[in-house]
Amino acid sequence: MKEHDVPEEYEVFEVFVQKTQADFHTHVGSIVAPSPDVALMNARENFLRRESGVNLWVVPRQCVTATPYDTDVDWFAREMDRKYREAGGYPENGRLWKMYKERVLHLDEIVEDLHGEKDKRKNESASS
Amino acid sequence: MHGKLVDMVLTNSIDRRALADLLFQLADDELCIGHRDSEWLGLAPDIEEDVAFSSIAQDEVGHATFYYELLAELSDCSADALAFARPANERRNALLTERENGDWAHTIVRHFFYDTFDALRLEALADSEYRPLSEGVAKIRREERYHLLHLHLWFVRLGGAGGEARKRMEFAIDQLWSDVGGLFSWGAWEEELLTKKIIPVSSFELQHRWQERVRPVFAEAGIPWIEDLQQPEKDGRVGEHSPEMDRLLLDLSSVYNLDPAAQW
Numbered sequence: 001m002k003e004h005d006v007p008e009e010y011e012v013f014e015v016f017v018q019k020t021q022a023d024f025h026t027h028v029g030s031i032v033a034p035s036p037d038v039a040l041m042n043a044r045e046n047f048l049r050r051e052s053g054v055n056l057w058v059v060p061r062q063c064v065t066a067t068p069y070d071t072d073v074d075w076f077a078r079e080m081d082r083k084y085r086e087a088g089g090y091p092e093n094g095r096l097w098k099m100y101k102e103r104v105l106h107l108d109e110i111v112e113d114l115h116g117e118k119d120k121r122k123n124e125s126a127s128s
Numbered sequence: 129m130h131g132k133l134v135d136m137v138l139t140n141s142i143d144r145r146a147l148a149d150l151l152f153q154l155a156d157d158e159l160c161i162g163h164r165d166s167e168w169l170g171l172a173p174d175i176e177e178d179v180a181f182s183s184i185a186q187d188e189v190g191h192a193t194f195y196y197e198l199l200a201e202l203s204d205c206s207a208d209a210l211a212f213a214r215p216a217n218e219r220r221n222a223l224l225t226e227r228e229n230g231d232w233a234h235t236i237v238r239h240f241f242y243d244t245f246d247a248l249r250l251e252a253l254a255d256s257e258y259r260p261l262s263e264g265v266a267k268i269r270r271e272e273r274y275h276l277l278h279l280h281l282w283f284v285r286l287g288g289a290g291g292e293a294r295k296r297m298e299f300a301i302d303q304l305w306s307d308v309g310g311l312f313s314w315g316a317w318e319e320e321l322l323t324k325k326i327i328p329v330s331s332f333e334l335q336h337r338w339q340e341r342v343r344p345v346f347a348e349a350g351i352p353w354i355e356d357l358q359q360p361e362k363d364g365r366v367g368e369h370s371p372e373m374d375r376l377l378l379d380l381s382s383v384y385n386l387d388p389a390a391q392w
Contacts, residue, residue, distance in 0.1 A: 045180035
């Protein structure tokens with residue numbers, strides 16, 4: 001490395017840890033370092049000293065394109081009702097389906113069910 | 129626990145003493161360098177390095193603990209007593225590891241020299257006929273890999289930076305070079321250890337490998353290579369130490385000495 005290549009100022013690096021190969025890289029914090037290789041080296045001890053991981057990213061903060069905090073407050077505006085976008089009902093389905101399946105059937109319901117099958121087959125053979 | 133090895137190697141008292149001597153070299157080296165590293169706590173060049181270097185210090189002391197526990201199984205002493213209660217003339221660490229910390233360049237140079245040596249020593253011991261050691265060494269080598277990467281990066285950066293950093297690096301190398309030769313000694317029992325294949329590599333070969341590995345890093349850092357390695361004036365591997373070692377032990381054992389029988 002030539003002398004003039006050595007950065008005089010430290011830089012902020014955002015650190016991302018991938019816990020297993022099946023996981024996303026997750027942002028865990030930031031560190032200050034004079035170069036990406038030093039950042040990577042120190043990120044290991046600063047963020048994986050007790051935790052485990054399979055991969056590390058360090059990204060210079062200045063490379064991140066971000067939304068503004070206060071100059072454009074409407075960027076995140078949510079004024080109208082957006083309940084229709086929420087998928088809130090689905091978690092209930094498992095429980096309801098189980099309840100339905102576990103319900104004790106009466107004898108006439110079983111008979112009706114069998115007849116239903118027979119009628120269906122009769123209809124199918126008639127139509128073919 | 130390690131009954132089999134007793135049958136295999138420790139058939140007579142000379143082998144037992146040779147093996148214990150080797151384990152003391154490993155344990156005392158790691159404890160001294162770990163202690164010196166730990167003295168940087170709060171003082172490293174930046175907060176990130178402070179955390180990283182302290183973590184390395186803890187690793188080194190952890191490795192020392194592993195060796196002291198092997199020794200405790202071979203003797204009647206506890207690992208703590210072996211680590212804290214032995215006088216300087218019973219210590220088997222190389223002088224390089226006991227030297228007082230200088231500036232950051234001194235620490236980087238010393239640790240890089242030591243870690244390169246330790247990597248080669250562990251590489252050799254991975255083939256030791258003494259199974260408890262070769263098995264433990266396999267784990268320790270995986271941790272030391274990162275230490276060496278870390279120190280290598282610093283060594284090359286400070287050397288390549290020029291200016292004051294480069295000047296300090298050259299001064300530190302000058303200061304420490306006379307201690308390097310003392311790393312490679314296997315102590316008073318090298319013949320016995322080699323014969324029993326507890327160590328598979330001679331100290332001469334170890335020194336040769338170290339030079340082969342460090343020379344290209346000097347080139348990478350733009351620092352002129354020094355051909356000659358000197359024989360050390362004092363051989364730490366046979367219990368000869370500097371006054372710096374007495375001060376280290378005083379500091380290291382200060383809490384232990386308040387009450388050696390205390391239960392922690």
